[in-house]
Amino acid sequence: GEMGRKFVVGGNWKMNGTKSQINEILAFLKQGPLNESTEIIVGVPAIYLDHVKSNAPANVEVAAQNCYKVDKGAFTGEISPVMLKDIGVNWVILGHSERRQIFQESDELVAEKVSFALSNGLRVIACIGETLQEREAGKTEEVVFRQTQAIANKIKDWYDVVIAYEPVWAIGTGKTATPQQAQEVHQALRQWISQNISPDVANSIRIQYGGSVTGANAQELASQPDIDGFLVGGASLKPEFVNIVNARQ
Numbered sequence: 614g615e616m617g618r619k620f621v622v623g624g625n626w627k628m629n630g631t632k633s634q635i636n637e638i639l640a641f642l643k644q645g646p647l648n649e650s651t652e653i654i655v656g657v658p659a660i661y662l663d664h665v666k667s668n669a670p671a672n673v674e675v676a677a678q679n680c681y682k683v684d685k686g687a688f689t690g691e692i693s694p695v696m697l698k699d700i701g702v703n704w705v706i707l708g709h710s711e712r713r714q715i716f717q718e719s720d721e722l723v724a725e726k727v728s729f730a731l732s733n734g735l736r737v738i739a740c741i742g743e744t745l746q747e748r749e750a751g752k753t754e755e756v757v758f759r760q761t762q763a764i765a766n767k768i769k770d771w772y773d774v775v776i777a778y779e780p781v782w783a784i785g786t787g788k789t790a791t792p793q794q795a796q797e798v799h800q801a802l803r804q805w806i807s808q809n810i811s812p813d814v815a816n817s818i819r820i821q822y823g824g825s826v827t828g829a830n831a832q833e834l835a836s837q838p839d840i841d842g843f844l845v846g847g848a849s850l851k852p853e854f855v856n857i858v859n860a861r862q
């Protein structure tokens with residue numbers, strides 16, 4: 614990728630899959646062919662993490678879709694980053710818009726989760742993005758800067774962080790941001806990072822685009838200089854995910 618940033622494509626399965634459906638996904642991932650120079654991470658429902666970890670191809674990393682901000686204790690239903698490391702899971706998706714919108718996770722809680730996950734040796738895909746209302750009010754940049762600032766307030770090192778910019782109005786809607794719309798936000802965010810964190814972090818951090826990415830639109834999006842990969846929902850459950858992984862040669 615640009616400036617030596619390794620292209621990274623995440624597949625967020627969300628709350629989808631049975632063991633047999635997952636085995637079908639693993640089969641098409643195994644068949645590939647998957648571009649060797651692209652980093653691939655699949656976001657798996659927690660209950661299947663060990664199964665996928667044990668059966669995924671070597672070049673496919675496994676991520677949890679959430680975890681808590683404490684290592685153990687009386688937090689019924691929650692998952693600890695320590696447990697994820699214990700079963701060899703090295704990635705976690707945090708702050709997904711569905712966690713923020715449906716499960717009311719605040720910027721603060723997301724930032725605490727990111728910080729705790731990193732301090733426990735996990736790598737993080739940190740999700741940000743504006744709602745349609747915020748975009749229509751011209752607040753897109755204000756929102757994504759605020760969400761990134763909240764994380765910056767809690768962490769020191771960014772080398773184990775990938776940012777996923779996912780405009781909420783494009784998630785699951787079939788309404789994809791145009792390559793220009795996406796590039797504009799990615800570029801503004803990278804600029805903001807350069808000014809508010811450091812030029813080094815700005816140049817090296819990967820910023821994924823997410824929101825109705827498909828095999829048909831992935832290549833044009835991938836050609837944008839500040840788009841370093843994708844976080845794919847619906848299409849990651851289908852064989853076309855292979856085309857999305859290979860969108861940048």
Ligand SMILES: O=C(COP(=O)(O)O)NO
Pocket residue numbers: 625709779783784785786787823824825826844845846847848
């Ligand atoms: O939420 C998403 C995007 O979902 P879709 O690709 O289904 O729009 N990625 O985390």
